[in-house]
Amino acid sequence: MPKFRNRFGRCTGIKWQSQAELLTSAPSPKPPIPTGQQHLAAYLQESCYWTAQKTAARFSQLEFTLADYFQLISSETGRVLKGFNPNFGTNLKSYAPIVLTNYLKDYLRQRRAIDVCSDWSLLRKTSQKRITEVLSQAGIGANELEEYQFAWVCFKTIAVPSQNPDGAVEKLTQPEMQQWGAITDLYNSKRHQQLSSTAAKLTAEQIEVRLTKLTRWIRAYLYPTVDSLNKTKPGQEQGEIQDSLADPVATSLLEAAIENEAQQERQQQRSQLHTRLAAGLAELDETAQKILRLFYQENLSQQELADRMAMSQPTVSRRLKKAEEALLAKLLDSVRSEVNKLPDPSELKQVSLALKEWLTFYYRQ
Amino acid sequence: MFATYFDATDWTYTIPSQLGTQAWQHSRRQQMAWAQWNAYLNQLCLDGCLQFFKAEGWPAAAPRLVGMDQRLADRTWAVVNGAVITVGEQRVALIPAEAIDQSELEVPQEWIDIPSWAADYYLAVYVLPDMQTLQIAGYATHQQMKQQGQLNISSRSYYLDVADLTTDLNLLQLTIGQHALSQTRAAIAAPATLADVQAQNLIQRLGATTELLPRLEVPFATWAALLDNPTWHEQLYRQRQGEATTGIVTQLAGWMQGQFDRMWQSADQVLAPQQMAISTRSVAAEPIEAMIRRVKVIGVGDGQVGLLVNLTMVNEQELRIDLQIHPTGDSIHLPGETQLRLLSMEGTEIAQAKAAVTETIRLQFRANYGETFQLEIRCNDRVVVEQFAL
16 A cells, blocks of 8 residues: 555546535634544545545446546545444544545445436426525525525426336426425415515426526536645635645554553453454354455445355345344344343444454454 | 545435336325425335335334325325434434535424424435435434424524534434434424414415415414324415315214204205115114214315214124215216225325225224224325214
8 A cells, every 4th residue: 555645646537526616615713623533634645545446446437537536535534533432442444434434435436327317307306405505605695595595396296207207217307387386385385484574476487497596506416526635625714635645654653642541451352252243253153254354355346246156235144144143143243242232223333343343354364 | 426435334326217207106195286296205215215214224123114004195295394203213304405515404493393293313315306316425413403403493493514414314313212212302382273263264274285385374373283283284284275174164973962963964854865875784783773864065166075973882882884975966876986085184085995986885884982983085185084083
């Protein structure tokens, strides 16, 4: 693994759809990002690089380059830190790729789905959260924002697909005149109840204009222009991305500090966990062990695994899940015996992450 | 596609085409466009999840996986998104969503704050019918939804960031039923009480087919009280389906004391002699005098049918009920092919019978004092519902 330092400078080769002119972003003052987090972000660079490389190798046919992937995820290290909990004996460096890969996976999935979506389908298939983000980024003020949101709710109530989409890409077309009428009637009749008492009555044309704008803003929001590493990160306006790239001296000091922090107790915890899981692994049948090894050691995809094992992909998927389930059961037992009770449901996910991290680590040794 | 490259355990499934076709057909039972689409997504989500959980031997431990009563599902999807299944004692709500950005789990407030609706777990299920894919993004407990989720009072939903969900369903499978109620549930208030008159008024108002967003129309507490009662919920559904319900429950116990509503006439006033003869033919085991016989004329579209109720006391607790459908007046045929269904007040089917125009219908059963039931008469695409209490 090469030491990775600010190698890409400006990324120019990215073909992002540029619709930024539609957006008027109003930066608001945000609390300064803590230096500790910057250092940790730097510390995680290796994980970012590794994840980006793995993804780029896998999807060489897509339009993205290694640099794009790296840039996409290196601004997401906050996710890693948010979810990380060292109490279950996990290690930040092998935990990070799991989270980052998930992020990247999700990003690619979204891009693919959005590419085939008609504007009006996209409007239906956007979450309330994102609608709010899109409107705020477009500079829409609080009152008007609620009006847009409610017009969107009315649209979703009236404009539903009338054909069974089964298998065919859903191409919801522009609502017809009569549907615009129904959307408008619904909006106007409920506006005082849903919005403020002063909310104005809108015509069908006005509703149509607003929702058309909204669809354009959604696309623009989803295809941002990422033109350089000098881009300001949302929520971290006083520092640029470059600032969080590694300073070699700081990195090595930090690494040392983090290494030191791996206290005896944690070491012990890890070795206990290792012994239990290794024993659990040995108890699995040969096929299950082979599938796990091929997946985690050779990084085969489920489809590649299916070809290699002469099984269907759903079978591979099921076998992988069953194998992990058996190990997870062991891990849960040992956690339960340590603290004398099952962790709360909200803490359980750490146990699953600990297992995945352990499997990654175990097979890469 | 991408999921299977990276993660050993992803809960993404291909929806068999047949499931999609069935769900689509079922969903056409709903009257309103939104409800049709909502029912379609939910049916896909429910059938798909059940099929996949079973295929994966889920749960591995003993508790039984039970789906949702179809009638309950239908009346739920007419107004709210989401379904519920049970695993042993645990209730698991399946909340489908179409959003491409899988950024949050949106759970309608009904599933959180109505005691009889609340679940232990909430699954975020992304249904992508155009890709024939169903993806379970993760789950959260009732407690998490209440404590970490945000309630939006305009949309009346709780929102939880996907980052807060537990993505590994193996965990749910391994631990379901092992947590105390205090670990999965948060406290919620008991529903407000609603007088029957008030409920009937609400059903008339919110059941109007012109009311497109009934769940947002009245204060949540009122709406919750209405839905908390399965009988009212069922009536609301009937109303929204354009199926006539009077909301009047005929008190059969009163009949034993000679109290009849004027709508219920004596049999010979309504039925022609020929029909009278048919109506008593196979009840011969009972002396006709020991029987209380009343008929109500029920309009179905342009035509009408007579609903005859024969009541016989069996003992102190039990009554025998003999229900018949006859042509009325001089007509010798029913106005069309007719179906009679006996349902519980919550809409679960107990029995049914069908008849061609030239026939009559008879349905006999015993019931105890204090019990309730409803009859659904379907003729010429019109549906009329009559409710009874003993």
